[in-house]
Amino acid sequence: MAAQRVQLIPSPEEIMKILTKTGAFREGHFVYPNGKHTAHYFQMPLAFRYYDTARVLAVALSRKFRVDRDIASQLPKVSIISPSSGGIPVAFGVRDALSAQQIYWAEQEGGKRMFRQYVNQGDINPCIIVDDIIRSGAAIEETVDLVRSLGAPIIGCGAIVRFTSAPDKIDGVPIKSLVEFDERFYDSADACEDCKAGSPEEHVRF
Numbered sequence: 001m002a003a004q005r006v007q008l009i010p011s012p013e014e015i016m017k018i019l020t021k022t023g024a025f026r027e028g029h030f031v032y033p034n035g036k037h038t039a040h041y042f043q044m045p046l047a048f049r050y051y052d053t054a055r056v057l058a059v060a061l062s063r064k065f066r067v068d069r070d071i072a073s074q075l076p077k078v079s080i081i082s083p084s085s086g087g088i089p090v091a092f093g094v095r096d097a098l099s100a101q102q103i104y105w106a107e108q109e110g111g112k113r114m115f116r117q118y119v120n121q122g123d124i125n126p127c128i129i130v131d132d133i134i135r136s137g138a139a140i141e142e143t144v145d146l147v148r149s150l151g152a153p154i155i156g157c158g159a160i161v162r163f164t165s166a167p168d169k170i171d172g173v174p175i176k177s178l179v180e181f182d183e184r185f186y187d188s189a190d191a192c193e194d195c196k197a198g199s200p201e202e203h204v205r206f
């Protein structure tokens with residue numbers, strides 16, 4: 001029975017509990033650099049600073065890939081790709097759980113997302129792109145272009161949290177996530193309920 005329970009994917013409510021407890025999910029009155037206001041903020045690396053929590057989250061996401069026959073049949077010759085530094089611990093955790101062979105991550109260089117030089121040398125495996133959070137989907141979309149430039153097929157895509165306003169599919173591949181979060185953004189202070197209520201605002205970075 002215990003072994004069976006270990007195999008389950010935690011519910012979105014359980015994942016949100018972990019994110020809240022670690023401070024990765026915050027409620028309040030937040031203003032993004034683009035001027036949008038919102039009542040919630042995710043700072044995902046706060047959940048990944050605890051090794052045990054990081055492991056639970058990454059293993060849970062890996063199970064969503066493991067149950068996909070097309071993906072499972074290609075293991076271990078698969079690359080796990082992160083679009084940014086925030087996705088690196090997710091990529092390492094998912095790789096570990098799936099015993100996939102390779103990990104790559106993209107970085108911002110001069111305002112452009114790119115892989116490290118010479119990363120296109122050697123065997124290029126089919127790719128699974130993973131991130132900690134998908135807010136707009138822009139980072140994933142840029143990473144899809146990078147992976148295409150390597151000549152590798154994309155067989156999976158996922159994140160711990162996906163905003164429901166982001167795409168649910170990329171390059172024909174469904175995006176898997178542990179939490180689908182229906183985030184509400186106010187375009188300006190005039191439209192913001194928390195501003196109207198006079199609650200103090202916190203400025204946050206992406």
Ligand SMILES: [Zn+2]
Binds near residue numbers: 193
């Ligand atoms: Zn506001």
